[in-house]
Amino acid sequence: MKNTKWLLPTIYILFLLLPIYWLVSMSFKSTNEILGSFTLWPQNFTLENYITIFTDSTWYMGYFNSLSYVCINTILSVAVALPAAYAFSRFNFMGDKHLFFWLLTNRMAPAAVFALPFFQLYSSIGFFDTYIAVALAHTLFNIPLSVWILEGFMSGVPKQLDETAYIDGYSFWRFFIKIFIPTILAGIGVALFFAFMFSWVELLLAKTLTAVHAKPIAALMTKTASSSGYELGLLAAAGSLTIIPGAVVVYFVRNYIAKGFALGRV
Amino acid sequence: MNKTTNQKAWIFLAPVLILVAFNAFIPLITVINYSVQETFGNNEFFWEGLTWFENILHSERFHNSLIRQLTFTFTILLIEIPLGVAIALAMPTKKGIWLSICLVTMSLPLLIPWNVVGSMWNIFSLPEIGLLGKLLNSLGFDYNYTRQTGDAWFTLILMDVWHWTSLVVLLSYAGLIAIPDAYYQAAKIDGASAWSVFRYIQLPKMKRVLTIAILLRFMDSFNIYTEPFVLTGGGPGNSTTLLSIDLVKLALGQFDLGPAAAMSLIYFLIILLTCWIFYTLMMRNEED
Numbered sequence: 439m440k441n442t443k444w445l446l447p448t449i450y451i452l453f454l455l456l457p458i459y460w461l462v463s464m465s466f467k468s469t470n471e472i473l474g475s476f477t478l479w480p481q482n483f484t485l486e487n488y489i490t491i492f493t494d495s496t497w498y499m500g501y502f503n504s505l506s507y508v509c510i511n512t513i514l515s516v517a518v519a520l521p522a523a524y525a526f527s528r529f530n531f532m533g534d535k536h537l538f539f540w541l542l543t544n545r546m547a548p549a550a551v552f553a554l555p556f557f558q559l560y561s562s563i564g565f566f567d568t569y570i571a572v573a574l575a576h577t578l579f580n581i582p583l584s585v586w587i588l589e590g591f592m593s594g595v596p597k598q599l600d601e602t603a604y605i606d607g608y609s610f611w612r613f614f615i616k617i618f619i620p621t622i623l624a625g626i627g628v629a630l631f632f633a634f635m636f637s638w639v640e641l642l643l644a645k646t647l648t649a650v651h652a653k654p655i656a657a658l659m660t661k662t663a664s665s666s667g668y669e670l671g672l673l674a675a676a677g678s679l680t681i682i683p684g685a686v687v688v689y690f691v692r693n694y695i696a697k698g699f700a701l702g703r704v
Numbered sequence: 705m706n707k708t709t710n711q712k713a714w715i716f717l718a719p720v721l722i723l724v725a726f727n728a729f730i731p732l733i734t735v736i737n738y739s740v741q742e743t744f745g746n747n748e749f750f751w752e753g754l755t756w757f758e759n760i761l762h763s764e765r766f767h768n769s770l771i772r773q774l775t776f777t778f779t780i781l782l783i784e785i786p787l788g789v790a791i792a793l794a795m796p797t798k799k800g801i802w803l804s805i806c807l808v809t810m811s812l813p814l815l816i817p818w819n820v821v822g823s824m825w826n827i828f829s830l831p832e833i834g835l836l837g838k839l840l841n842s843l844g845f846d847y848n849y850t851r852q853t854g855d856a857w858f859t860l861i862l863m864d865v866w867h868w869t870s871l872v873v874l875l876s877y878a879g880l881i882a883i884p885d886a887y888y889q890a891a892k893i894d895g896a897s898a899w900s901v902f903r904y905i906q907l908p909k910m911k912r913v914l915t916i917a918i919l920l921r922f923m924d925s926f927n928i929y930t931e932p933f934v935l936t937g938g939g940p941g942n943s944t945t946l947l948s949i950d951l952v953k954l955a956l957g958q959f960d961l962g963p964a965a966a967m968s969l970i971y972f973l974i975i976l977l978t979c980w981i982f983y984t985l986m987m988r989n990e991e992d
Contacts, residue, residue, distance in 0.1 A: 444794070444802075446790060446794040447806055450791050450869075450873075453866065454812065454866065455809065456828075456836075457828040457836075458812065458824070460835045461824045461828070514723075521716035521717070522717045524716060525713035525714075528707055528710075528713075529708055529709065530708065530709045530710070531709065531710060531711050531714060532711060534713070535987075537717070541720070541724065542979060542983060543975075543976055543979050544724055544728050546923045546975050546976075546979045547728070548929070548948050548951075548971060548975065549929065549948075550927070550929050550952050551951070551968040551971060552727075552731050553952065553956070554956065554961075554964070555735055556727075556731055559734070574723070574726075574727065575727060577724070578724065578727040578728060635814065638815070639814075639818050640817075642929055642930055656817040656819050657819075659819065673827075677820045677823055677824060680816065680817050681812070681815070681816055683815075684811075684812070684815025685808075687815075688808055688811045688815055692804055692807045692811070695807060695811055695874060
């Protein structure tokens with residue numbers, strides 16, 4: 439049995455990679471080759487699709503837009519979640535359990551429910567079609583998630599650490615910034631990663647809140663798919679490029695990712 | 705951990721509360737507002753009371769979407785949870801290159817924007833030029849997911865298994881590596897079989913992470929919108945129109961704000977209820 443243990447994960451990984459391979463291989467084919475015949479790998483290898491993307495400003499600005507609101511959102515979510523998670527992990531206060539539950543319900547709210555009211559809300563305050571609108575809207579689920587993950591990691595740090603620091607004459611903020619934050623650096627990394635990931639993959643709200651100037655790359659793809667008929671090669675190239683940021687970040691947090699998915703509670 | 709009582713903790717929460725309240729309260733009140741009124745445009749609204757709620761609760765369209773939604777959610781849970789646990793059990797326990805490969809490749813599907821997942825599967829399954837579609841057709845199946853209901857469902861479920869099984873794997877794996885070695889040694893001395901090690905050591909220790917996995921998958925699959933929308937657009941016909949696709953059709957497609965708002969609230973209440981069960985279970989686990 440021991441010798442066949444690698445089999446199941448290997449089959450699973452192959453299953454995961456097949457659709458990705460198909461997308462990437464299609465991105466190197468010309469539209470004629472895609473529609474004309476069935477080929478397992480590109481017969482006439484071409485970079486044309488990628489060149490189109492990197493020379494057309496609507497395309498590459500899409501990437502820039504996505505990355506902009508994702509970064510604003512990630513930093514904002516984790517920054518405000520830090521003190522909140524500390525409060526939940528260290529103190530009892532009136533309504534703490536209810537509050538935690540209420541935060542959680544926002545993580546679970548279906549985006550479809552909020553799409554239209556969000557559009558009206560952000561239009562009425564003049565934020566429609568800006569990075570800020572999408573970044574703020576995504577805090578709806580990213581703040582609860584960050585609070586949840588950070589609280590899990592912070593609860594694992596013994597309270598004696600806080601108490602010793604106070605005895606040594608540290609003020610609260612000095613302790614928080616100089617001692618506590620370095621202690622839970624791994625947790626912060628995981629929270630940043632998850633906030634990044636969920637903001638990067640979400641599209642319904644991002645699409646609803648933008649028109650031209652802040653349109654995310656993924657939304658541009660849907661537009662191309664419907665408007666210019668069947669430019670599958672271009673679509674595949676744009677899709678392949680959206681996989682890269684995630685793949686790069688995941689490499690750095692691979693050892694913590696399992697714990698992060700368990701919300702710091704293993 | 706014993707916590708101190710400190711009402712000033714609210715100050716730490718102020719930024720979070722302001723941001724989340726802004727995003728959650730105002731839209732929620734907007735939705736409630738629409739759900740009890742009728743509008744004919746021009747910003748004129750008329751009081752309707754609970755009419756929309758009654759209509760939605762009695763409408764066959766809503767019942768059908770709800771049934772489709774529940775079918776979808778329970779099918780993917782039945783596949784993803786056992787499969788995820790099985791893969792986690794077969795994953796390497798020692799650090800090394802093989803483990804890194806497993807962790808990174810298995811996380812990949814989780815990091816792809818949801819509509820790219822949809823497009824990817826759309827291309828992958830096309831009967832003429834997609835790898836999966838071509839393969840199934842050359843094996844003698846009459847496969848066409850844009851025309852046949854059964855094929856559309858098969859593709860939809862396969863896509864979700866592809867997309868989210870890794871979440872269950874990673875969670876179960878996190879639970880498994882937290883089990884101290886001493887447990888396994890004790891089992892070895894007792895001559896326990898692989899099955900009883902799983903049944904009496906690994907499964908109980910994975911209880912907490914599996915609770916998280918099941919409920920996260922339950923709720924996220926209930927909210928699913930983008931992937932099925934891009935893959936099948938709810939078709940053929942209405943056969944893969946899940947709850948949120950139906951909701952968006954009603955709200956943004958037909959602009960029936962009243963009924964859409966009422967449906968949103970009913971939908972949200974269903975999720976809130978499961979969320980509460982989730983929270984109670986989690987807290988009970990924490991106290992154990």
